[in-house]
Amino acid sequence: MTNHPLKVIVAVKRVIDYNVKVRVKADRSDVDLSNTKMSMNPFCEIAVEEAVRLKEAGLVGEIVVVSIGPKSCQEQIRSALALGADRGLQVECDTPVSPLDVANILHKIQQEENADIFLLGKQSIDADNNQTGQMLAALLDFPQATCASRVKIEHNKAIVTREVDGGLLTVEMSLPAVITTDLRLNEPRFAALPKIMQAKRKPLAVKTLADLAIELTTDIELISVDSPTQRQAGVILSSVDELMSTLRNDPNVQMPKHDKEA
Template sequence: MNTNHLKAIVAIKRVIDYNVKVRVKADLSDVDLSNTKMSMNPFCEIAVEEAVRLKEAGIVDDILVVSIGPKNCQEQIRSALALGADRGLQVECDVSASPLDVARILQKIQQEEGADIFLLGKQSIDTDNNQTGQMLAALLDCPQATCASRIQIEQNKAIVTREVDGGLLTVEMPLPVVITTDLRLNEPRFAALPKIMQAKRKPLAVKTLADLDIKLTTDIELISVSSPAHRQAGIMLNSVDELISTLRSDAQVQIPKHGEEA
């Protein structure tokens, strides 16, 4: 195992808690966030947990957690610090940044920090873009491993098992590396009360977009937001014959009769 002490950066995002039913504004302009519980994106929690496990294994000795957003995202940074991260950084941004803009901001931070491992959740549950990690790796011109379900760091190399359509794919690449985390990588821990109290004393820096010499350049415009259509109630059928008859009459499914060719 690698005996060198490495630095890790974990990017996290503040999103509506996954247990909360999302409400859409009456004018369909956006999601209604008033009096809504916010939490760390679940995939980001997995990324934080993996960084902490690497630290506990003696592989990583410094974990910086970064979040881009208004001041209230410091709540999620403090949560990550309570889970075991060492430092926090909020990049002030009062608008929703596109995946490319987020990647550009993270690129600047990586250029300043020089981390060996950059961990991100594979996607956020609010926009589901699954783009930032890949864009960041391209901007940094470094290897990437997405949808990671297992991570090993050995001899300054990352050995990552990825979940793909056909099963599992294991890849090996030199550090520094960008890795995006999938659900089966680990199960995040809960922060104990003493850790929550200790997190309040850990350093949390704040930078502006101007500090990083970044101007948002997104060409994406939010047109409208709507709730998904309500699912229709099902019906109970008493036999296979009744099912076939219903499929033919109501769903207009072309089911050949016995002896006919499909």
Template sequence: MKILVMVKRVTDPNVIIRVNAENTSVDLNNVKMAINPFCEIAMEEAVRLKEAGIATEIIAMSIGPAQAQDQLRTALAMGADRGLLVESEESLEPLTVAKLTAKVVEEEQIGLVLLGKQSIDTDNSQTGQMLSAILGWSQGTFASKVDIVDNTLNLTREVDSGLQSLTLTLPSVVTCDLRLNEPRFASLPNIMKAKRKPLVIKPAADYGVDLTSKIKTLKVESPNTRQSGEIVGSVAALLDKLKTEKGVI
């Protein structure tokens, strides 16, 4: 079974994000980029499935600018067999990403698609669900445990009330949550090996998908600075401030 793992290029989680001067987007000049943390979890799960003899090949795929090759090389160092970059200099919305991915799934005869439950830049959490609908496949979202036996995928997912167990028939689309696993660090020998693994670059326009954005960003703003708190001496003083100063009661 072939596994396709989606890898998104995002800002490093430890970087302080700033809005550009025009308030149109985030300022990415000289900003360190990395693999989306949830995509790393998806990649780790794919590698574990291959180590267990369930997967025969892992393809790491990214949709983005040419610089996303760096993140794909990291995925190859983690254990992916080959990489595919669908190159687009424009930021694409989730539906377009899902349509492009569906084309690759059909080309490569994929049996399982793993991707992060969301990306830390846009937080849409939509691509996996849309991809499942386009392909007509079963889907498991927010997975915290994955177990595959024959053609059956047993999945545990996190919901508001606790944990939910699902049994899915392959092929399937699974979005990975934080507690699914702990991604491994790419060792130096594997990083060197990754440089020799195949990485194919194809323009997004080659897939016959309309790349025109249907969503327009009106304005991007930084969140308001949180004001410091105030310590009061008693419950009565707290209630008085809430009533007279804040007007909330």
């Protein structure tokens, strides 16, 4: 057990719903968001769920949900409040922000909130950068655990099981810390109607970049967006001999090169 109830900050992002097929604008300048269903990033939902479970276990006293974006992102903050978070904070920003910009903003928020744990999804499903959590930990000089599949808090320490290429890795670190969540950490709950109604009365503050003394510094430029190449139709072959002949002679088929010494 911890010596005192912890404060957790959870960062959430508004993205295109994962069930929606993404459309590219005709001029290829960006993704078309018109009349598109938006939702909370799935990895962020997992982070919210984990924070709520820690609170239900008596380890966390307050959950603060933060989102960066235009007023529309308040919808995702309210969703998190309906799931069990205590208060929300929108950082108003109408322009795209890079992972480093997000990390700098969250760094400023930590200076005001003094949270014990930062929970973030390991990545967003729109940009798939998987960078913000690591950058935030570096700026704060906090220990970090990424791709968490299990989180345990005891004696003011976090014991986190991570999914790595070779299996599972368990690390222990002192708080405060940054933890990013993976898919197998938990199964997010659905908000009941009474909780959704209660969320409308929970506090949701709005801050500007000027309030946080932040200037966006990104030098990333979006050049163009393209839809994935459509998969070509397959070919039905009548025999093994025809298959081998196609593999050897068809210029459109690339055979793997074997090491002559192997």
